[in-house]
Amino acid sequence: MLRKVLLAGAAGLVLAGAAVPTAAQTAPASAAASAAWQDGLFGVRQDSRKGKISVRLPAPGADGVLGRYLYQPGLSAGLGMDGAGLDRSGLGQAQIVVFRKVGDRVFAAFENTRFRAVDADPDQVNAVAASFVSPVVWSGEVAETGADGSVTVDLSGFLERDAINAVGRLKRAKLGTFKPAANLSYVDTAETLVFPDNVEFQTVQTFTSDEPGGELSRVSPETRSVTLAVRHSFIRLPDEGFKPVLHDPRSGTSAQVLVTDFAADLDTPVVSRLARRFRLEKTDPSAARSPVKTPIVFYVDRAAPPAIREALIEGGNWWAQAFEQAGYLNAFRVELLPEGAHPMDARYNIISWVHRETRGWSTGTSVNDPRTGEIVRGVVQLGSLRDRQDKMIIEGLVGAARAGTGGEDDPDRLAYHRLRHLSAHEIGHALGISHNFAASTYEGRASVMDYPAPWVIADGDRLDFSRAYTTGVGAWDRYVVDWLYGDAPGQDPVARRAALAAEAQAKGYRFVSDGDTRPLGSLQAYGAMWDNGEDSTAEFANTLAVRRIALSRFGLDNLPDGAAAADLRRVIVPIYLYHRYQTTAVGRLVGGVDYAYAVKGDGHERADPIAAERQRGALEALMRALSPEVLDLPDRVIDLLSSVQSGSGDRQTQIELFEGKTDAVFDPSSAAASATEVVFETLLAPERLNRLVEQQRRDPGQLGLIETLDRVAVVVGPGAALNPRQAELRRVARARYAAHLAALIQGKDLSSTAQGAVRDSARRFGEQLKRCRGDRLETAQCAYLAEALTGPVEGLKALSETLPVAQPVPPGAPI
Known part of the structure; x- marks a missing residue:
């Protein structure tokens, strides 16, 4: 075959x-x-x-x-x-x-x-x-x-x-x-x-x-x-003359060419996948290292401003390191598009600077020969507004006055550094390389094909930006280029690629791509976006510390001089939700499994559940994110956030704000609801709840579904008396938990056992709420939720209409 x-x-x-x-x-x-x-x-x-x-x-x-x-x-x-x-x-x-x-x-x-x-x-x-x-x-x-x-x-x-x-x-x-x-x-x-x-x-x-x-x-x-x-x-x-390459699930490449061969022998698959790649030929095929006949050249759109062009060219040229290591000299470069050339001319691999009304995805795609997988043109689209989001995040952490200082915490400097990563990342896709969302967990953030959150370290009351972003392609990137493009004179190319994949596995290089990362219910414990650190729970503590420091000094200094004070409403979102992506990474440990894209005989075919103590530690970290102390904001910040903008609305701003229920005045409760939703949308995903049942079936000592739901009920349910300020934030988390229970009961994605456990936990939680003590605000909410959770199914439907499970969470990622 x-x-x-x-x-x-x-x-x-x-x-x-x-x-x-x-x-x-x-x-x-x-x-x-x-x-x-x-x-x-x-x-x-x-x-x-x-x-x-x-x-x-x-x-x-x-x-x-x-x-x-x-x-x-x-x-x-x-x-x-x-x-x-x-x-x-x-x-x-x-x-x-x-x-x-x-x-x-x-x-x-x-x-x-x-x-x-x-x-x-x-x-x-x-x-x-x-x-x-x-x-x-x-x-x-x-x-x-x-x-x-x-x-x-x-x-x-x-x-x-x-x-x-x-x-x-x-x-x-x-x-x-x-x-x-x-x-x-x-x-x-x-x-x-x-x-x-x-x-x-x-x-x-x-x-x-x-x-x-x-x-x-x-x-x-x-x-x-x-x-x-x-x-x-x-x-x-x-x-x-082009030599197609069969895709290997361990390779880190993005296979887009499917071949269905109806003449295949009975002992070989009918369907095969071909990897996408450029043709790259050495001038001396017998040499381990040689210049190439025709290099791969990407051209930066002249529509990009000069400073941005420089960042895109510098970051894109990082790939030359990987090609040189694979034995190809002067094989890759990024240059400015020649003056007068059309960016859609098929002769040019283009890095386009694309304008939209609001910020959105950047992409790296290619034009391929559908017969062989040969890439004949690479096309990268970079959204022109995302660098402004990166800058705003840094300004929200350290203040706008640091812009232009040239220091490690300079928002301009870090935004341009992020653009270098963006250029390298999307060019990687155009070269035929897939995302690897596990790369942030090993060997110094080992790939530009991950989504890099700025790695800021809390050092006492100081924020350390010295390791915010890496420079150059990582170990994983060099491996993928070698696998996809490299050769060795005298070696069988198929055997060589298999050996490279086995070597990468032996080094502990994990590979997790989109399908095992993007779904909220994904159980791959190492697949997460915009996260950092080998130990996601330990990094979660650091992320909360960074957030606490930033919020403690948040105010007008986080805006440039002359900016409308209402712009603080936009700046606060990625800072208040600074922990959101690390929260998702921690949530993946609960019911989590470490599984690989293995092939028979490579020794990585087994899927291993995450150890019980790590799962319980992750659950406790998530409960910390539900605490009133984390959900609260200082009064001086809340008062500043109630300044509004006059005149026509700006779509770029409107979609990036916390939706409130207090008219023009900033609504801290709605912000807190968004923060709790970040926890519950991952923790209470039906796939995860079903998995918790299965993993305890096989190992009674593992974290189970009942234990998980009982722990949440303790944290958000009626307990020790809180002052009015904190009590309301606990009620916010409680209401969001009740909304998720109601949605799960009415849904069809739970196994019968998980459905029974959720129904029982909802009823018990409702009975717990009936015994609620406190002021009238506390007892009134408890009674309202208890009636819905313990009464007829119509009560659950009414609760879902009043508290829809899709609590809006503003788009805070630098995408």
Whole structure:
């Protein structure tokens, strides 16, 4: 099977890493006369007056095929709204498009490359091809047939398709039901570029709706119309010589190419995965260390401000260390995009500086040959607002006056350092590397492919920023580059990669990616984002100490001079919730399991539960986060947070604030509710509660579900008398716990045993609340919750409506 997969479509083209084109090469081909043919990947003729594009394709073969090309649509101008998936430089799906002449028409279809019959006879190959659809997406009339058999066709209709599925994306984002408006769209002939290995077209496409979503008004002066600039890249299919690499679950690479081989032998899998990677060839293949024929070059968007460009170039160039260690000299670099070059030109690996109305995700993607996994172009999108969030967090910790000082706690300096990490991180994805959310737990934060929270150390009443961020790629990153790109003369490459993966495991390198990290109920104990430290519980104590120090001196000094005092409401969020991501990391220990992406025989196939004492220690740490002392804020801070902003609202600010129930005045109780939600959303995830039942079934000494729920009930239930200030904060945590119990009972995700335990614990908690003592505020809330928890199911439904489980938690991560 391995030999067959490696042979399947084994082709390659060194395109994305090509040397910088000359000024003459980067000049748009549209400089030529409108009616003249421009020869490149295929012939192109523009009619600027009519806004039409004609192409001249080679003479058809016996099967009618005029040509096959790698086709990649993308956006030159986007919507500017986070979450819509319509950002500048965003990519659609890369496909192999085949043009076929049938009669007097040309048809375009997307080839279905996933399903194959590798190394099989023609009958088997044809049977697979006939079993799976290769959709025809466009057709046009033949305009002219040349003496050499070449075919001319007007390609405008193909280019004016909704190639990026803007209609579907707008609908998914709940922005309305739109349809293409042909009379408001056109082919932008001035943006045509024709080169030997790629041809670039651009269309301006408008979509209209009679009932657009109201959210569009935030980014557009006319909500019934959305206009985008769509780039269409046709790229020469890679030539032979590229060697596909079978994905290994231990490798840390992101496999995106699935191959289903219906001719596979019975003792081999039908489905295989190919790793994504650039073609990288040594000038001397027999040398352990050698320069490369064509380096991988990423170009920073000239739209980025100069200081940011420098940070992105410096951070991106960290990857050169890993390639050199893998034996490739001068194999990787990051430079500024040549002046006049188009950032969507398929010849350039681009690091785009993308603007949105609000801060959002940055991404690292690639254009791949769907037959082999060869990366022919890397595309990184960096959100332009996230560095401001990083700066604001540091200003919230140490004060705005430290900006520009050049010290270890300088917010500007740390924000630029974080940008270096961001550049390296997203380029890593474009190189074919996956997240590793366990890397923060070993060998000095061993990967830029983790999400790095600034590691601030509480030293007495001082905050130490000397280890806030690392510099350079880490040990894990160097391993992955060696696995994915490295070779050794005379060694079998498959055996070499298996040995590298085993060596990484032997060194204790854990690898945990997205699917075992992002779900709140994930049980992988080492998969967490924005956390620090080998021991998450010990680091949790440090995080609370940092938070306490920062809040003790929080005030107007955390704002730049002249800033609106209302901006404190935004600054307070990531400081008050400074412990939120370490809380999640600690929560993963409860019911947690240490399991690996193992292969048979590597010795890591077993999944080991976290020791009972660590689980109970984690539970106690979480209970600390529910204490009134942690949830409280000083009066002087609360009073400052009630200053408001006049005039029009700012979406960037509005979504980042604690939602309150006290009109314009800051509501500490709602802030406390968000902080408790951070604990409960992880601790009380149904998957975790089910796991607690199972782990105690196998080991009676382990932390169990009943013990966990009883401990929470003690912490938030009626107990020792508290002063009115602290009593209200305990009531906030109590109400959130009751809301989660009500939601769990009404849900369908618990096992019958866990459901029974939760129902019993809710009833017992309700009976406990009936015995509540204190002032009328205390007894009234206890009675209200007790009635809902011990009465008919209608009471639980009413409680869920009054106290919905989805307590808003503002987006505090520097993402």
